[in-house]
Amino acid sequence: MGNEPELAANIMQSFKVLQTLPCSAARLGSFKVSRTVANSIPTPNFILPTSRGTVPHLTPENLQKHVDVPALFIGLEDFIDKVEMKSPLSLSETKIRKYVSILPPSNPTSLPVPIFLSSRRSNPIPTSQPSSDNTLAVVTNDGFRQFSIREYFHMVSQVKDENMVLLPPIDLPLMLIPSGARGSGIAVRKSKKVGGNRARKLATRNEQWSAATLKKFSKDMPVLIPLIPGISYSQQQIYFDSLMGKEAGSTNKDVIDGLVVSDLSSPFLPELDSTTDDVAALGQKEDMEPTHDPLLTVARTIDYKMVPEELKETVRLDMAYQRGPHEVLRAIERGSDLVCGDWISNATDAGMGFSFKLPEDEASVHDGHEKKDYAIIFWDNEKYATDMSPIIEDCKCYTCMSHHRAYIAHLLNASEMLAWTLLQIHNIYTANEFMVSIRRAIKNGSLTTAATSFSHMYVEHMTGAKVNVPRARGYQVRLAGNTDKKSTEKGFRNLSTGA
Amino acid sequence: MKGALPQVSKTAAMTFEVIAQCSTSKARASNMTMPHGLVETPMFMPVATQASLKGLTPEQLDDLGCKICLNNTYHLGLKPGQEVLDVIGGAHKLQSWPHNILTDSGGFQMVSLLKLATITEEGVRFLSPHDGTPMLLTPEHSIELQNSIGSDIIMQLDDVVATLTKGPRVEEAMYRSIRWLDRCIKANKNPDRQNLFAIIQGCLDLELRTICCEEMNKRDTPGIAIGGLSGGEDKDQYCKVVNHCTDLLPKNKPIYCMGVGYAEDMIVSVAMGVDLFDCVYPTRTARFGNAITSEGVLNLRNKCFETDFGPVENGCECPICRSAEQGGMGVTRAFLHLIAAKETTGAHLLTLHNVYYQLNLMRSARQAIIEDKFPEFVKKFFYKLYAGEKSKYPKWAVEALQAVNIDILAKINGEK
Ligand SMILES: [Zn+2]
Numbered sequence: 001m002g003n004e005p006e007l008a009a010n011i012m013q014s015f016k017v018l019q020t021l022p023c024s025a026a027r028l029g030s031f032k033v034s035r036t037v038a039n040s041i042p043t044p045n046f047i048l049p050t051s052r053g054t055v056p057h058l059t060p061e062n063l064q065k066h067v068d069v070p071a072l073f074i075g076l077e078d079f080i081d082k083v084e085m086k087s088p089l090s091l092s093e094t095k096i097r098k099y100v101s102i103l104p105p106s107n108p109t110s111l112p113v114p115i116f117l118s119s120r121r122s123n124p125i126p127t128s129q130p131s132s133d134n135t136l137a138v139v140t141n142d143g144f145r146q147f148s149i150r151e152y153f154h155m156v157s158q159v160k161d162e163n164m165v166l167l168p169p170i171d172l173p174l175m176l177i178p179s180g181a182r183g184s185g186i187a188v189r190k191s192k193k194v195g196g197n198r199a200r201k202l203a204t205r206n207e208q209w210s211a212a213t214l215k216k217f218s219k220d221m222p223v224l225i226p227l228i229p230g231i232s233y234s235q236q237q238i239y240f241d242s243l244m245g246k247e248a249g250s251t252n253k254d255v256i257d258g259l260v261v262s263d264l265s266s267p268f269l270p271e272l273d274s275t276t277d278d279v280a281a282l283g284q285k286e287d288m289e290p291t292h293d294p295l296l297t298v299a300r301t302i303d304y305k306m307v308p309e310e311l312k313e314t315v316r317l318d319m320a321y322q323r324g325p326h327e328v329l330r331a332i333e334r335g336s337d338l339v340c341g342d343w344i345s346n347a348t349d350a351g352m353g354f355s356f357k358l359p360e361d362e363a364s365v366h367d368g369h370e371k372k373d374y375a376i377i378f379w380d381n382e383k384y385a386t387d388m389s390p391i392i393e394d395c396k397c398y399t400c401m402s403h404h405r406a407y408i409a410h411l412l413n414a415s416e417m418l419a420w421t422l423l424q425i426h427n428i429y430t431a432n433e434f435m436v437s438i439r440r441a442i443k444n445g446s447l448t449t450a451a452t453s454f455s456h457m458y459v460e461h462m463t464g465a466k467v468n469v470p471r472a473r474g475y476q477v478r479l480a481g482n483t484d485k486k487s488t489e490k491g492f493r494n495l496s497t498g499a
Numbered sequence: 500m501k502g503a504l505p506q507v508s509k510t511a512a513m514t515f516e517v518i519a520q521c522s523t524s525k526a527r528a529s530n531m532t533m534p535h536g537l538v539e540t541p542m543f544m545p546v547a548t549q550a551s552l553k554g555l556t557p558e559q560l561d562d563l564g565c566k567i568c569l570n571n572t573y574h575l576g577l578k579p580g581q582e583v584l585d586v587i588g589g590a591h592k593l594q595s596w597p598h599n600i601l602t603d604s605g606g607f608q609m610v611s612l613l614k615l616a617t618i619t620e621e622g623v624r625f626l627s628p629h630d631g632t633p634m635l636l637t638p639e640h641s642i643e644l645q646n647s648i649g650s651d652i653i654m655q656l657d658d659v660v661a662t663l664t665k666g667p668r669v670e671e672a673m674y675r676s677i678r679w680l681d682r683c684i685k686a687n688k689n690p691d692r693q694n695l696f697a698i699i700q701g702c703l704d705l706e707l708r709t710i711c712c713e714e715m716n717k718r719d720t721p722g723i724a725i726g727g728l729s730g731g732e733d734k735d736q737y738c739k740v741v742n743h744c745t746d747l748l749p750k751n752k753p754i755y756c757m758g759v760g761y762a763e764d765m766i767v768s769v770a771m772g773v774d775l776f777d778c779v780y781p782t783r784t785a786r787f788g789n790a791i792t793s794e795g796v797l798n799l800r801n802k803c804f805e806t807d808f809g810p811v812e813n814g815c816e817c818p819i820c821r822s823a824e825q826g827g828m829g830v831t832r833a834f835l836h837l838i839a840a841k842e843t844t845g846a847h848l849l850t851l852h853n854v855y856y857q858l859n860l861m862r863s864a865r866q867a868i869i870e871d872k873f874p875e876f877v878k879k880f881f882y883k884l885y886a887g888e889k890s891k892y893p894k895w896a897v898e899a900l901q902a903v904n905i906d907i908l909a910k911i912n913g914e915k
């Protein structure tokens with residue numbers, strides 16, 4: 001394994017591959033998120049994106065007490081204003097962990113939850129204007145803005161702590177505002193494959209930003225550098241060479257702890273003529289990726305075999321939007337070590353309570369039965385109104401230990417916020433269990449079989465889920481349309497007959 | 500004015516015991532034991548309209564020290580509906596809530612939400628908002644539904660008229676409410692585990708209120724509510740009615756002011772001898788980014804809180820204001836500014852603070868009554884709320900408290 005002495009003389013490799021499989025690129029590993037303490041994430045695993053520093057629907061207390069999140073993802077664009085000024089976060093002079101009240105683990109011997117720090121959110125909204133050499137185009141709390149790279153670095157220096165992983169700013173391929181786009185600031189990534197000149201320019205800019213990030217921070221924290229989506233490996237060869245200090249005259253000897261791979265499609269981008277306001281439906285649209293060119297570094301089709309040799313045993317963070325557990329499995333089988341956890345919160349928003357498991361024993365599969373849903377959709381009040389069982393019979397999560405399906409269905413259909421809180425707790429718990437089984441299957445060498453069984457067992461694209469969260473949550477909702485609809489009250493029924 | 504202790508009332512589903520009385524005013528502290536445990540009064544009851552409190556888990560509500568919450572009969576009758584409640588076994592099981600529940604009759608919502616309701620001797624007639632068919636809510640229906648909910652305190656259906664109504668309609672409503680109470684008592688299938696409370700009517704007419712109190716007393720219900728208020732009347736009129744009724748009602752029964760929950764109103768009412776309160780305000784306002792504090796209400800969406808890194812209220816012991824070192828969340832005003840009215844968690848956090856504030860206000864009042872320091876407590880409360888500017892004290896509060904021998908304009912201990 002590893003060629004670490006070449007790369008890092010003084011810093012130990014943060015990622016260890018513990019096991020690989022003969023006919024799958026999936027691998028078992030361990031990613032050390034800290035330069036100072038022994039805080040590691042077992043991989044494959046997920047990182048859970050936050051919205052303005054909060055895990056959707058969970059108070060810091062519920063997050064600490066009732067779920068065990070492998071890692072959180074925070075985009076600093078959530079903490080800056082539209083107008084250029086010192087952000088409240090900077091003025092607070094506190095670490096971001098404290099600013100957003102992420103509590104220390106309830107067990108004092110456990111280590112703090114790792115945070116992945118980024119300039120932009122997971123699945124960022126495309127911006128209407130391009131970035132410049134020194135600024136990144138972002139969408140803040142109240143609108144579009146150019147965020148200077150220097151300011152980003154400044155904020156990172158202030159808010160970082162010893163259990164954090166850093167993502168450099170990344171300039172994505174050109175996005176054009178089509179005429180007639182709804183609303184201001186909404187753009188669509190028109191170009192799917194980036195042409196020669198533009199590709200070179202992108203590579204150069206990202207090289208500068210990534211190199212600066214490595215130089216400033218890689219001594220203190222792991223830095224994962226982005227693969228530029230839509231560009232072939234060969235086109236970004238200079239980028240890799242420069243970052244790895246291979247260029248003639250380069251003195252760069254910084255450590256690259258891993259790679260971030262993203263997509264050109266965003267689940268939050270409605271088609272221009274679409275009138276749908278349903279995030280879940282958007283998420284289930286046909287793959288928007290037009291080019292299945294394995295040479296391009298796009299999350300959904302990526303072939304990590306093309307990655308330069310020196311980077312092969314570094315951690316791979318897949319920030320593509322996963323539409324459900326099937327896609328998560330596929331990403332892991334492509335060789336991604338960490339996947340973005342937006343699919344969990346989005347299932348919660350859609351009123352879904354996960355009911356899937358990775359089939360680990362062979363007998364339980366291939367029985368020719370009809371495929372099952374991977375989640376219960378609690379909008380079906382008729383079905384669950386008097387169902388006093390937990391979401392999953394043997395689930396040990398707070399929701400299943402304390403409440404029942406009937407309550408969740410009632411809350412959801414009454415648009416009570418607690419519905420989403422209870423679903424989120426269960427869904428995060430189930431996602432964790434899923435990851436544990438995936439890691440176990442890699443260890444046993446049974447992942448390929450298990451994944452095949454999984455796809456035979458569960459329906460991939462479920463119907464009937466709908467997003468009707470009481471308040472528009474993330475900024476992405478702006479694009480998907482306003483979901484803040486008042487549920488239509490049903491009539492008061494005759495009290496004696498119930499008719 | 501005050502009776503000798505112990506003032507005790509034991510009914511099939513409730514033991515009510517006055518454990519301390521203020522030696523100056525009519526304020527009292529009591530222990531009220533019901534099928535789902537002890538409630539210490541004075542007590543504020545948060546309103547979990549549809550069997551949940553604005554995103555808080557029942558566990559979080561329990562952790563705040565809440566021992567009784569309110570569910571709305573009208574809403575639970577719609578969702579999940581009576582049949583479902585019967586199958587599940589009531590609202591406690593629906594929401595996994597181990598403590599007490601109070602439900603209203605559903606009549607108030609009917610009249611206020613469905614403006615077209617008409618009232619006859621039989622009950623409240625209205626057109627179904629669903630399909631426009633004529634419907635009828637009778638005292639028997641209301642109790643039947645509350646029996647299905649299984650709440651520890653159930654309310655009689657009363658004939659609600661607007662507080663400011665005058666003339667024969669007021670008298671008619673008052674007498675009808677008495678007749679309806681008789682029907683409710685008869686209809687209650689579970690007097691051994693569900694406490695039916697009477698509701699005193701009579702608008703602002705003290706003579707009618709007197710008659711109503713006397714008649715309701717004869718029915719000997721486990722507790723009594725003062726109804727037909729908080730409907731746009733002046734606060735001094737509210738106080739006159741409440742003060743009048745608490746004089747006439749038995750000293751060994753809990754007295755409940757429905758829909759009252761602003762801090763000042765509760766403090767003045769406690770001084771007049773009221774034990775129980777409920778109000779949607781603290782939880783509803785949380786959703787708009789408002790925090791209730793002893794120095795007034797803060798709207799955290801206001802730009803001035805963007806860089807305010809202190810807790811919502813200094814010294815507040817609620818789960819969000821306490822620091823992480825003290826086992827709390829250490830949430831700052833700046834963070835709430837960032838998420839208030841944008842993330843559902845913003846509403847959850849402010850609800851935790853606001854409900855804690857209400858519960859704690861009543862806990863402190865109780866403690867002051869037990870230590871017989873209640874008048875001083877009231878003076879300090881107003882002094883803090885108005886930052887020492889006594890000229891800003893509301894006239895109604897000054898006068899109402901004077902009527903129960905508390906002079907809030909007088910110097911508080913240690914004041915120069
Ligand atoms: Zn569960």
Ligand SMILES: [Zn+2]
Nearest residue numbers: 815817820852
């Ligand atoms: Zn507080």
